[in-house]
Amino acid sequence: MSVLDSREMMEVENIMTKAPTTAEPNQAVIEIYHLFNKVDYHHIPVVADGKLIGILSDRDIAKCVTPDFDDEALAQSLPLQKTVSEIMSTTLITVDATTSIDCASILLLENNISCLPVVDDHNHLQGILTWKDILRFFVYHE
């Protein structure tokens, strides 16, 4: 079976990142800002009572601050004193664990987004799928 054949059969569950780091809606943006400085991912799902309510990217935070701020100015910066729920994106395109990788890839590309949260029937977060996961699959999967 070629990669092209197999991808029609493969499901998001096979390649998604399970149990990703999440943020809470009332968490301070500055906490997530520091987190993004330490990790190699750029999106964090926002979850309340186990349910996905939004997504926050490092770009969303970058829009709030200027890069020239020193630490003290940063801490005092008004935008970073906001909470996650104030700047997160709430217009979400999601998939479920059984969505085909093909379908997820098209949704990602054609909607010009970088990641897809994976949710169950009750909108509980199950994982996250990024363009990197998909690229890895097509490059390395045999």
Next chain:
Amino acid sequence: MHEKLLYPDLSLEISNQSLLACLVQSNKSSFTSITELETAIAGIDLSDLELNRQAVSELLLHARHNQDFSIELAKLVDAELELNISTDKMLVSAIVTPARGGEKLTQQEVEKELTSLNIVDTLFDPQAIQTLIAGDSPVIVARGRDVVHGTDTEFNETFFIDQNHSPAVNEQNVADYFDTKHYVTVEVGEILMRRIPASAGVEGITVIGKALKAKKGKQLKFKKYPGSEVSSENEDLLLASIAGHPLLETQGVKVDPTLVLPKADLNSGDINFDGSVLINGDVLSQVKIIVTGDVFVKGIVQNATIEAGKNIIIVGGVISESVPSTDEPPKITTALKAGCDIHAKFLNLTRLTAGENVIIQSYVMNCEMNIGHTLLVGEKGGKGALIGGHTIAGHSITANAIGSSAYVRTEIECGDLQELNNTIMSLKALITKRTKERDQLKQILKKIKDDPAPIIGDITLNRRIRIVKTVRAINKQLRTLKKEFDLVTLSAENAAAAFIQINREFFPQVVIKLNDDFYIEKEERSSTKFTQKNGSLHIA
């Protein structure tokens, strides 16, 4: 122009869709408050008039100062009609904004508006228009006529016995459970199937008069299968070309020459046959029979395995290996598996799976059974006992006696509604999700319709093809899911009506599970029926 003297110093005038108030100078104003003025104006027959309160205040102010003054008190607004034609051009909906002091809507106006939109007058709904005029909206005021597409060719087999055939019952009210199905054979030239030609359908029409052509039903021919041929005199009849056992296929019938063996044992070896098998004697000693049609055994089955795509009919009984002389419990070494029904005289130590029904004449002892629909144990004058083992049936279990006077633990289960309902919910959710994804992809296809194909370096990518392929893959998945959904729904309907009926004796140590309800019998009973009413176990 219309003028009315409201007070000696105040007259109202209707002109150019306006209600004007003209105040003439007087020593003392005839009215003293806004409420008084508004009440007086309300007495004029101008429906739902909306007064400009500021203008009324100004009028009062000038009246108090005994000045000449005129002002517009309100705009007279006629009723407004908004007509919308649905995107499929099959409906015209109407919304009416009621008149505020102006002209009300009339049937003639509505019909005129419809005509101006080129709506076919024979499709107007006069009753709906009356409802609209009375003030109710939105209302569908004209409807297109739906197209009725033709039906495809149908194929009706003629040789199958009525599946709902019930066993004959004698004057003692005892059913002959062997009278439920017959072994079907056909002779050369016998009619196997009738073809009903496709129909043309009925044309529809949109509200703007566009004809909707009916799709003609697909005209299909009989498919050719071994053992059958189309009649040379009537091309709508399929006849048997050989004598044998008919098996229903897509758009046709296959007639199997039945394999006939004196017995199945070490001499015959295992039997693997695409058709039906008739064993005139016993099936013995680890023989394995696998067929796509029916298996008929005139003797007994012992320590063997039989798998049939359709039915297994055993005139004798079914037993496992001989009971060992040691204290070890006897092992089940005989297995029966049928896509449809299993009939036998008795079952002892047998593992059995049947897609539909199991009908046993005499007794079932220490068996493990999983039955899609119904288990019937008992016949005229027979014991009809179900003793020991574990039995699961999708719809019902009927026996003359369940358990034994030795109080052997006997486990029976009927229906699994909770599990089936959970599966239905999961399938529904999955169908919704896949449909949503497919629709998202279709939207994308629509959006990129005229976009040029993207290029990477010197490679041109045709993303439309990939998206169309993915939509097709989802459609295929949806078809499978819907089939599964229909099957599970049918099983759930059976489970909802599940029952266990004991005609004569019912013993302690019988464990019953009817959907979610458990029951362990503690005393001997006579005729008993277990059903579920309003979600709880009902014993009658």
